């Protein structure tokens with residue numbers, strides 16, 4: 053019986069459990085009164101569970117859990133509330149971890165289960181490859197709403213873009229998307245501290261690796277004996293863990309096993325067995341040794357060379373001041389020590405700050421920023437030539453595939469390089485070409501390491517993507533992976549596209565012949581009328597090893613996407629796994645009958661007649677923010693800089709991004725949701741009809757485990773959908789209103805006229821808010837939180853005049869639609885809410901070119917709620933405060949889980965009289 057089955061059984065039969073003694077504190081407790089979860093098998097009371105689950109940095113949660121335990125006998129309402137609070141906190145942390153997310157991994161990692169293994173790195177140490185099974189589900193490709201999670205940066209990545217927002221376009225001028233599936237697992241950046249062995253110098257991250265090793269050992273315990281729990285062990289020894297408290301995900305059945313394991317862990321030989329090759333894990337003290345090793349080993353190293361001596365010598369120093377500390381204390385990323393106010397620090401062009409003594413040795417070995425891998429000049433002529441070659445490749449607008457590939461190979465140090473260049477579709481203009489921009493955008497090192505880089509030049513220019521390498525090329529070295537993917541039942545590698553001109557290209561002819569031989573679909577792409585003699589079609593295909601992604605921004609094709617049912621054109625199947633931690637098996641990721649069933653349950657709960665009963669709740673939620681701001685502003689004498697997104701998100705910054713944390717959180721969130729559901733189930737309460745609807749629907753003919761999965765998935769989906777996208781939209785609204793005072797005034801005047809004296813607000817008032825609605829619509833156009841729509845052709849479909857074979861992944865970049873000048877006019881990249889004065893259709897000609905809430909059958913169920921929330925929040929904020937830009941704001945929209953201000957949103961907030 054699986055954990056979940058056991059838990060599920062407990063869930064349904066909890067009320068009759070006898071008293072038991074807690075194994076940890078020996079206190080007798082009643083399972084009924086405590087929490088019924090997998091800890092019961094170990095007979096651990098809730099209070100001890102809270103302690104056990106605690107890890108550093110989550111004290112609040114623990115204390116909240118403890119409080120929950122202490123309040124065990126209090127009223128049911130407060131018990132549900134506290135469970136909900138704890139759930140909200142923990143799920144928020146899960147989201148936050150995903151937002152911090154690693155650079156994306158699109159390809160086999162999301163398709164092909166990988167097995168834990170060691171890999172030999174260029175510096176001849178071994179590296180642990182986490183097994184896919186152990187993965188948290190957050191390292192993958194997709195992002196919110198099934199998108200490819202990427203590092204998309206607009207404008208000056210990591211730098212001060214210093215945008216004058218009043219005068220210029222509010223959207224950035226270039227979007228680069230990095231698909232970098234190797235950054236976390238296996239790249240030649242193993243000597244890059246943020247991506248490999250060296251990141252273990254951070255005790256937080258050490259957990260990951262240690263844990264991986266530990267899991268391997270634990271995995272030797274027979275499956276039938278296993279249950280998943282999280283226990284906390286103190287540091288292993290002073291030598292190896294100075295002050296860390298290490299969290300281990302353990303899999304055990306009996307207390308004895310746990311005890312034995314803990315004892316075993318203390319034995320040195322066991323430690324070695326569990327943590328793998330100690331050489332792989334470098335802490336700060338070993339850093340210098342490692343640098344020496346690099347120096348000695350430089351001949352065999354394939355990675356980047358040292359930074360140029362002249363660059364190092366001229367590296368500017370900065371004095372740390374308040375403006376560096378906007379986001380908190382400045383910590384040197386290498387030694388993790390504070391760089392105090394007025395201290396001198398070295399700043400790289402990407403703006404990351406280091407102690408001089410930390411960064412200079414590093415740069416004498418590597419030419420990348422340890423944090424972001426921003427690439428610095430070198431004295432290595434060959435390397436610089438290679439870099440230039442990549443730049444040249446990108447500059448070529450239309451390049452034959454074979455030729456392109458040759459160029460890349462010349463400079464590549466990895467066989468699986470994917471190069472990108474921009475494929476012109478219609479007119480393509482160059483975007484901002486400042487030296488800094490160019491350097492950041494090029495980042496050849498990353499390009500070479502990553503499996504896929506591609507660029508989308510966005511506002512004010514529309515163009516699209518490109519790609520480059522075809523996986524079936526004769527020399528494609530990932531063939532085995534592709535084969536493996538196919539054998540493992542991946543649906544994603546079923547089609548090969550035949551491009552115009554392929555018949556003249558021997559390599560492609562070979563590819564197609566091979567594909568046919570392997571009985572893959574070979575589908576012709578129509579000739580592009582816009583590019584004469586090009587080898588690439590007007591509809592670009594992004595090839596990702598085992599996946600072919602069709603990039604769609606053509607208006608007819610987009611329109612057609614909405615016409616196919618979710619059984620024909622559904623959410624990519626890999627999503628169910630890759631976004632499991634965030635969404636479970638909820639509406640976001642389901643297809644077919646399961647999707648239809650869930651949608652039928654959930655959608656009616658967001659109809660307008662339900663929303664009107666929620667307005668009071670929404671308003672109540674704004675009160676703490678209003679009160680907090682009022683207090684801060686009055687203390688500051690009437691005007692204060694406030695980082696508004698901190699409040700609107702109400703998420704705490706999390707210092708670590710360890711898998712362990714995500715996994716622990718995921719499990720905790722699951723348990724908490726089930727606790728809330730159980731409370732709700734035993735005490736029917738009309739207050740939360742959505743939850744009741746979900747619980748009732750969940751029990752409809754499902755097994756206990758499926759019931760739980762249904763409840764957990766649905767709750768996560770609703771919470772995520774309801775929280776993240778709406779919060780980030782509210783944040784962008786405030787930014788745009790702060791930088792467009794005339795619109796702020798108009799929106800405020802309307803809010804005062806319509807809503808003043810109306811407490812509570814009601815649905816009629818919200819409906820009369822025309823200006824505010826236009827502002828929200830325009831904000832969603834410029835910053836659609838869900839920036840990509842991803843689909844998988846679950847059957848052969850036709851989009852526009854293109855036959856799309858089953859298995860193809862279809863990607864629609866919403867932003868490109870929203871900024872399309874043909875649809876929106878020459879001012880597409882400007883903030884002009886008046887364009888919506890006569891509705892969406894009048895604003896852009898074709899309603900499907902405006903899709904912030906999606907379109908077709910999978911359109912957002914929560915859009916009514918989202919609009920109501922946004923209106924209430926804006927009305928209450930605008931009638932109480934005035935907003936203006938803060939000088940410390942750096943405009944750098946970033947794609948994390950949603951598109952959000954990369955450096956937060958500080959605004960000057962003034963209390964209105």
Ligand code: HEM
Pocket residue numbers: 197198639640641651769770771773774775777778781832836837838841842903904905906907909910911912913914915917918
């Ligand atoms: C400004 C706020 C919001 C935006 C921009 C937004 C956007 C979207 C988009 C674009 C989709 C479609 C994804 C796709 O095409 O694959 C979607 C789906 C969904 N949204 Fe929202 N959303 C917002 C708020 C909400 C809220 C408040 C809820 C619920 C509380 C919610 C729940 C959902 C759910 C359950 C789906 C999945 C629908 C399905 O696949 O059938 N969203 N949302």
